[in-house]
Amino acid sequence: MRTKRKLSTFVQGFIIINLLWYGLSIFMNLRVLPTPFMVYQKISLLYTDKIYQHILVSLYRVLSGLGIAMILGIGIGLLIAYSGWWNKLLNPLIYFTYPIPKTVLLPILMLLFGLGDSSKITLIVLIIIFQVIVSARDAVQGISQETYAFIHSLGASKYQIFIHVTLPAILPELLTNLRLSVGTALSILFFAEAYGTHYGIGYYILDAWSRMDYISMYLGVVTISLVGFALFIAVDLLEESVCKWKQ
Amino acid sequence: MLEIDQLKVVYTSNQQSINALGPITMSFEQGEIYAVIGPSGCGKSTLLHVLGGIIQDFEGQVDFNGDRLNANKYAIGFIPQNFGLLPWKNVEKNCLISLKIRGMAIDQQVKDRVNSIMKRLNIHNLMNRYPNSLSGGQRQRVAIARAFSMNPDLLLMDEPFSALDSLTREEAQELFIDLWNEYKVTTVFVTHSVEEAIYMGKKIVIMSHCPGTIVEVIDNPLFNHMEGIRHLSEGTNESLRDSEKYLKLSAHIRGIIKRGWKK
Numbered sequence: 001m002r003t004k005r006k007l008s009t010f011v012q013g014f015i016i017i018n019l020l021w022y023g024l025s026i027f028m029n030l031r032v033l034p035t036p037f038m039v040y041q042k043i044s045l046l047y048t049d050k051i052y053q054h055i056l057v058s059l060y061r062v063l064s065g066l067g068i069a070m071i072l073g074i075g076i077g078l079l080i081a082y083s084g085w086w087n088k089l090l091n092p093l094i095y096f097t098y099p100i101p102k103t104v105l106l107p108i109l110m111l112l113f114g115l116g117d118s119s120k121i122t123l124i125v126l127i128i129i130f131q132v133i134v135s136a137r138d139a140v141q142g143i144s145q146e147t148y149a150f151i152h153s154l155g156a157s158k159y160q161i162f163i164h165v166t167l168p169a170i171l172p173e174l175l176t177n178l179r180l181s182v183g184t185a186l187s188i189l190f191f192a193e194a195y196g197t198h199y200g201i202g203y204y205i206l207d208a209w210s211r212m213d214y215i216s217m218y219l220g221v222v223t224i225s226l227v228g229f230a231l232f233i234a235v236d237l238l239e240e241s242v243c244k245w246k247q
Numbered sequence: 248m249l250e251i252d253q254l255k256v257v258y259t260s261n262q263q264s265i266n267a268l269g270p271i272t273m274s275f276e277q278g279e280i281y282a283v284i285g286p287s288g289c290g291k292s293t294l295l296h297v298l299g300g301i302i303q304d305f306e307g308q309v310d311f312n313g314d315r316l317n318a319n320k321y322a323i324g325f326i327p328q329n330f331g332l333l334p335w336k337n338v339e340k341n342c343l344i345s346l347k348i349r350g351m352a353i354d355q356q357v358k359d360r361v362n363s364i365m366k367r368l369n370i371h372n373l374m375n376r377y378p379n380s381l382s383g384g385q386r387q388r389v390a391i392a393r394a395f396s397m398n399p400d401l402l403l404m405d406e407p408f409s410a411l412d413s414l415t416r417e418e419a420q421e422l423f424i425d426l427w428n429e430y431k432v433t434t435v436f437v438t439h440s441v442e443e444a445i446y447m448g449k450k451i452v453i454m455s456h457c458p459g460t461i462v463e464v465i466d467n468p469l470f471n472h473m474e475g476i477r478h479l480s481e482g483t484n485e486s487l488r489d490s491e492k493y494l495k496l497s498a499h500i501r502g503i504i505k506r507g508w509k510k
């Protein structure tokens with residue numbers, strides 16, 4: 001039922017965006033702003049231009065970055081929440097580095113890790129991980145002492161308390177954070193793929209742009225948007241299966 | 248038997264120490280049900296938290312059947328004021344969690360027991376629901392079922408009925424007494440209501456202002472005799488005599504309250 005409703009919202013949004021796009025392109029009548037039909041007619045480029053390869057490369061970069069950032073970030077966030085010692089050590093570091101715009105580190109990362117995927121993935125991780133650490137820490141610290149009273153009265157072990165109370169209590173916040181991170185990761189991806197690669201949907205768009213092949217460029221934009229949307233749906237499905245009790 | 252010796256609890260917050268409870272010395276007998284009544288903030292919840300192993304930082308000693316009261320060793324059923332159900336577990340899993348955490352095997356016998364308790368409390372048709380979707384009365388019954396399902400050595404309840412409206416409350420109290428009469432678990436519960444203390448407590452413990460000490464422990468002659476008073480239907484001689492006793496007892500307790508919770 002929920003998926004059906006989401007799907008219809010998606011279709012509605014898709015139609016509205018395309019109508020706006022169509023209206024604007026008719027109104028402006030520029031070569032750089034083709035109508036959606038002109039773009040969709042060239043959909044076969046997906047195959048002949050090997051766009052799907054670019055998508056796969058981009059997905060690999062985004063998912064690796066997201067995965068590493070979430071796992072490390074949640075781990076470090078829990079460490080800080082549970083241990084005063086780690087909190088003392090890491091808190092100043094996080095506080096100090098939080099406001100630095102980490103995209104400026106890309107040249108340094110490329111010098112250190114080379115032009116390949118690792119520097120791009122590292123950039124994604126570096127940007128996302130801080131939010132994840134902070135939100136995991138805050139989520140754990142936000143659980144009221146009352147929530148634990150019952151399980152303490154059963155003489156539960158630390159591990160049991162974590163599995164039955166702490167983890168399920170912070171899951172909704174972690175998923176909200178994952179959703180935000182997906183958006184952030186895709187934007188960073190576009191920036192990172194501007195340099196030192198011939199693969200990735202970001203590269204594809206920029207390359208088409210420089211060749212003034214506007215139809216391909218728009219097709220790239222549509223494709224990366226759909227990838228983003230698919231990732232959003234994936235987070236939704238995850239949320240629905242893990243946080244059943246919230247509905 | 249549950250024995251408390253010179254129990255004292257001090258909280259520290261903002262580098263100030265607050266003497267919240269005691270010193271208290273008292274013993275609770277096996278198979279009895281104690282109603283603890285006292286002014287707000289006198290340390291009733293604190294006392295329950297000590298008995299439930301939730302507060303472990305206290306002065307004095309708490310012994311159960313001759314050795315230290317220990318949440319790992321004895322099954323303690325604790326029902327906090329907000330019922331303490333885990334929102335991410337459905338009713339069935341909430342009822343079984345105590346068993347699971349204590350490492351008790353969930354075999355057919357246990358399942359039958361839990362099932363029959365759930366039927367008694369009329370929540371067996373809610374098995375797959377999550378606590379968020381239940382009414383206050385339903386949640387409370389789930390909490391009671393959860394506590395009874397592990398066959399506790401000691402049952403602790405913090406104002407178990409105060410969150411319910413008066414009709415639901417009476418029904419829940421009756422259900423509880425019914426269940427209790429079957430299992431006879433040693434029970435300590437906190438209440439704000441004189442009527443509830445007399446209806447549900449075999450012994451009534453009256454506490455003083457903060458830091459709470461024990462003013463008086465009353466043997467309640469009316470325990471299990473309240474049906475006649477509650478349901479004024481039968482005007483028998485016995486229920487008339489009980490009514491008199493009830494008025495005397497509640498006047499006595501109210502007198503202590505008027506004197507500022509002093510004897």
Ligand SMILES: Nc1ncnc2c1ncn2[C@@H]1O[C@H](COP(=O)(O)OP(=O)(O)OP(=O)(O)O)[C@@H](O)[C@H]1O
Pocket residue numbers: 258259260265266267286287288289290291292293294457
């Ligand atoms: N975590 C805490 N930190 C500091 N002081 C506390 C804490 N919890 C309780 N207290 C204090 O200890 C005293 C006893 O509190 P407690 O909650 O046991 O009272 P109570 O008798 O249960 O009150 P009520 O009937 O209102 O529930 C109060 O004066 C309260 O302010």
Ligand SMILES: [Mg+2]
Pocket residue numbers: 291292293405
């Ligand atoms: Mg209280």
